[in-house]
Amino acid sequence: MNARVPNLSRRQFVIGSAATGAGLAIGLEFSFAMNAAQAAAPAAAAAAPEIGAWVVIRPDDTVSVRVVRSEMGQGTITGLAQLVAEELECDWSKVTYEYPTPGESVKRKRIWGDFSTGGSRGIRTSHEYVRKGGAAARMMLLQAAATQWGVPVSELSVQKSVVTHAASKRKTTYGKLAEVAAKLPVPTDIKLKDPKDWTIIGKPLKRLDTRDKVSGKQVYGIDLKLPGMLIAAIKQSPVFGGKVKSFDASKAAAMPGVKKVVQVGDNAVAVVASTFWQAKVAADTLVIEWDEGSHGKVSSAGIAKVLEEGLSAPQAFVGNQAGDIKSALSSAASKVEAVYAYPYQNHAPMEPMNATARYTADKCEVWVPTQDGEASFAATLAASGLPADKCEVYKINLGGGFGRRGAFQDYTTQAVLIAKQMPGTPVKLIWTREEDMTQGRYHPVMQCKLVGSFDADKNLTGIHMRLSGQSILAAVRPQIVEQEKGRDPNVFQGVIAGDGEHGFGYTMPNLLIDHAMRNPHVPPGFWRGVNINQNAIFFECFMDELAEAAGKDSVAFRRQFLGKHPRNLAVLNAVAERIQWDKPAAAGVFRGVAQMRAFGSFVAAACELSVKDGNKVKVHRIVAATDPGYAVNPAQIERQVSGSFVYGLSALFMQECTVKDGRIEQTNFDNYNSMRIAQMPKVETIIIQGGGPVWGGIGEPTICVAAPAVLNALYRATGKRLRSVPLKNHGFTLV
């Protein structure tokens, strides 16, 4: 069958192709799944009995948990394995993991569900079915023991992979039962453990993937070695949307090690050589004439103008509305008004984009560090022109992702397009840091005008928040925007009404939040925290401006609007209490707070900072509270929280991608800086487990409260409202 169906979304496509019969007969033993170490030699992955879809058990009692979300540092492998192991009742010290491949998933009708690893979804959207996978395996193993001993299952107990029949004093282990259990039907009527009985979930267990990371043994995509492999370096159109008009490769082709110079799609040229360095040096000599298209003159100033116009444009999409903002504003005794702005930013994961492909007429294989194996698979199909049963993608752990490596598979497509021009030869495409910086899918630009109204007694009567700027969904998921009649619902992340997964939690008498969509040609993308980063800055800084105008304390002012959202209030109170908000800070030290609900979790931050020489900012301490409902691995949560502040404060102080002549000006870490250890504040994480039906995420939520808490403290320290990012543009540095 030919599974290529144009004009369908990736997800529809993958489901559709499974449903139309790409499935093969599935035996019980599989060797398709693998971990990173096995990635280079898939055939080496040992066959072993799988007990249901999620668990593989070897005779030595080793339990391999299937993990379909991608590990990019956030600890998802360990967290997901904890969920499975909890229900399986296995010996944690013998747990390892393996990645099923997207091709296998297609064959098995997406038995493992969604591969996509973004939106802090790893645990929060799969906790139920992976726990059920663990429970099902336990039930099958117990059934196998019961049958073997001729006793009812109810008389058996299990602990750490050891099954016991107390009455007859018999014991056996999962490893011995696996072969038989694998042949039993997978139960569907499954009852999960009560959280109070958890012994693995909720424990600060060590990550499963640390050891190889300290010895240099961990294989990242960029490290992959295949027999006969060549390396490619690439030059892509510096102006987004531009195309290759012509190129002169005569010099490059004659350089040492160079095997071939190829055009890649319509917008790039690659040099394929024996080594990366040879390919890179040769690529630097390419003379490429670009057709820059219509965007060759676009600049940051021009983009800012377009957004500025949107701040007062008559047409805007409504995201959140309450009461009657018009009359609140027109009858106001006084008003506060402010305009904020957020720039383009690059993800800049430490491992530059890369992918390896091997193409023949019957098979296209790709090895790629990806946040979404299914998206990589779809890109492989499209670029190779081969059907699903002739394609495979092997996921490799990522040297950071932050949103760059999920929805966007440009590097995967390129690797396949290059390999296709050299059939049979594996080609590893590595982007230079310069390509990575200038070919991003950037955090979108946004401006925001806020107006707050007060009555004569200084009571807040309303807020109008007008966003003007770029829609990620319009570029990446246009079908959603189409369904919404042109509106991007995601742009209101954090400032939407109701009790969704994001929300500031404030109940305002009169409120209007609307968006004038302005889409420059620079491609936008999901960047750790996505739209909530700028929205939290805009709203939480403006809340401080309003509190000041009302003559109220920042925390007390917020509290009066949080009555209907006690968990937003609880995290705010937690940080206020820990930082002793009610007591004065030390001399020269200033505080700020912010709170939000993001990706299902309730988060707040309170910081303490001081300012030297008027512009050198030292952030001494950030207290962060997070309530994800359930804390699967508290040690890992702490690390993600403090890490998110490095990402968030780097963005706040240092990072902006500017546009000149249609292209991004920043090329490397020397002009797109990132925090170092000297600038690291002390981070104290408070974990609150509020329970409830919704599990919150961890990787992204806290990032959004770092910047507004710091900005609010900076105002107290300097008397300046800094309303645009990054702060280096205001002469402030983080020390």
Add this chain to the structure above:
Amino acid sequence: MVRLNVNGKTHNVDVDPATPLLWVIREQLGLTGTKYGCGVAQCGACTVHMDGAALRSCVMPCAAATGKKINTIESLAKDGKLTKVQQAWIDHEVPQCGYCQTGMIMAVTALLKEKPKPTDADIDAAITNICRCGTFQEVRAAVHAAAKA
């Protein structure tokens, strides 16, 4: 031919002498624990030891390393026994994605050789590696732990 001493072994490598040491280590010698992050001496992912001192190998032409002793992350553990820095990294669960960590460990190892009991200020001055996952809080704790071990 460029003559290099890496991890105690001498290699005669057929390579353009201008090739950065980083890429010779990764490609000709196949030691991929040393990482490429920026290529312009900004991030420290490529940190190795040259005669015991930390060096960002991405900007050094390999020919300039002739006659020097180069050590990479792969040479730290002897017979599978981790160094106290590596062990502290495990105990404190420093790595997130881990990509920057081999360079970080090499930089810290060199610092501890020079200053066995570094202060926070010593750490701030010597360790300027970029970690986009933001592991600095654990890095600092692990450096102090390794110094005490």
